[in-house]
Amino acid sequence: MYKIITKRKLAENVILIKIYAPEIAKKAQTGQFVIVIIDETGERIPLTLADWNPSEGIITLVFQEVGVSTKKLGCLGSNEELYDVLGPLGNPSDIRHYGTSIVVGGGVGTACCLPVAKSLKKAGNKVVSIIGARNKEYLILENEMRSICDEVYISTDDGSKGVKGFVSDILKTLIEEGHPIDIVYAIGPVLMMRAIANLTQGYGIKTVVSLNPIMVDGMGMCGACRVSIGGEVKFACVDGPEFDAHQVDFDELIKRQRMFLDEEKLALEHWQKHRSKRV
Numbered sequence: 001m002y003k004i005i006t007k008r009k010l011a012e013n014v015i016l017i018k019i020y021a022p023e024i025a026k027k028a029q030t031g032q033f034v035i036v037i038i039d040e041t042g043e044r045i046p047l048t049l050a051d052w053n054p055s056e057g058i059i060t061l062v063f064q065e066v067g068v069s070t071k072k073l074g075c076l077g078s079n080e081e082l083y084d085v086l087g088p089l090g091n092p093s094d095i096r097h098y099g100t101s102i103v104v105g106g107g108v109g110t111a112c113c114l115p116v117a118k119s120l121k122k123a124g125n126k127v128v129s130i131i132g133a134r135n136k137e138y139l140i141l142e143n144e145m146r147s148i149c150d151e152v153y154i155s156t157d158d159g160s161k162g163v164k165g166f167v168s169d170i171l172k173t174l175i176e177e178g179h180p181i182d183i184v185y186a187i188g189p190v191l192m193m194r195a196i197a198n199l200t201q202g203y204g205i206k207t208v209v210s211l212n213p214i215m216v217d218g219m220g221m222c223g224a225c226r227v228s229i230g231g232e233v234k235f236a237c238v239d240g241p242e243f244d245a246h247q248v249d250f251d252e253l254i255k256r257q258r259m260f261l262d263e264e265k266l267a268l269e270h271w272q273k274h275r276s277k278r279v
């Protein structure tokens with residue numbers, strides 16, 4: 001069992017939890033994720049390691065409540081336990097001294113960008129981050145990003161904070177203004193990552209995305225996380241989750257992510273109806 005040490009609400013439906021998981025904290029590397037199983041009958045949900053502290057044996061996860069499992073997770077409080085946490089899984093990020101790195105985080109993806117920004121900075125890069133959300137209430141981890149990055153730009157869809165528009169609009173402006181950019185890391189909703197990939201491809205800027213297809217085992221055996229990269233089949237859990245953005249078949253990824261929408265909707269309705277008996 002894995003105890004939740006602290007829980008903090010970062011925004012509406014976005015929660016940060018710290019879990020006591022010493023073996024994972026010891027081995028964790030930037031870009032990796034864990035699979036969380038909430039209770040004995042729970043499904044397996046992948047969540048990116050947002051932070052870890054090997055000396056305290058603690059890992060940090062940030063998740064958005066979107067369906068049954070993440071809502072169930074959001075119902076748990078400090079001192080409650082998770083049935084299982086498996087990991088660290090996936091390949092670590094390919095962190096090098098690139099020069100100037102731009103880290104782009106959309107929504108809860110900003111939490112996944114945090115360790116990337118930290119590691120890029122540690123490797124001697126100038127790190128510029130662009131973080132975005134639909135409005136200022138949904139913007140997360142701004143202070144944490146500011147404490148790591150050389151520059152932080154903000155966008156909100158409604159203009160309630162920073163630039164009105166999308167993170168890709170800010171990136172386009174930086175490119176057009178002639179800022180030197182050696183690599184872009186983009187983590188967030190698939191539509192955002194696709195927009196960033198389309199933009200940077202035109203300028204020949206190396207771009208890495210962290211893909212979030214549906215995963216089950218997280219170990220390369222079930223095939224659920226199949227993605228097409230440069231025309232080849234890859235499994236995001238063992239070959240990724242990070243890939244060259246310009247090689248990703250985003251249309252296929254979007255289709256596969258929506259495969260179980262009807263079942264997910266039904267499961268959520270069922271859970272909401274019976275939740276008082278279960279929580």
Ligand SMILES: Cc1cc2nc3c(=O)[nH]c(=O)nc-3n(C[C@H](O)[C@H](O)[C@H](O)COP(=O)(O)OP(=O)(O)OC[C@H]3O[C@@H](n4cnc5c(N)ncnc54)[C@H](O)[C@@H]3O)c2cc1C
Pocket residue numbers: 033044045046047048049062063064065066067068069070071108111112211212213214215216241257258260261264265268
């Ligand atoms: C490597 C990886 C890292 C991720 N990291 C984070 C993170 O740090 N924070 C965060 O909020 N989310 C993260 N996600 C997405 C998260 O796993 C899903 O939001 C979660 O599994 C949804 O489960 P649910 O039962 O709450 O919602 P559902 O109602 O079951 O699904 C809602 C949507 O989430 C996606 N989804 C559903 N089941 C899975 C699954 N088993 N694996 C992946 N996606 C699924 C589908 O697109 C689906 O339409 C990550 C996904 C991957 C693959």
Ligand code: FES
Pocket residue numbers: 214215216217218219220221222223224225226235236237238
């Ligand atoms: S999740 Fe099963 S192969 Fe990747």
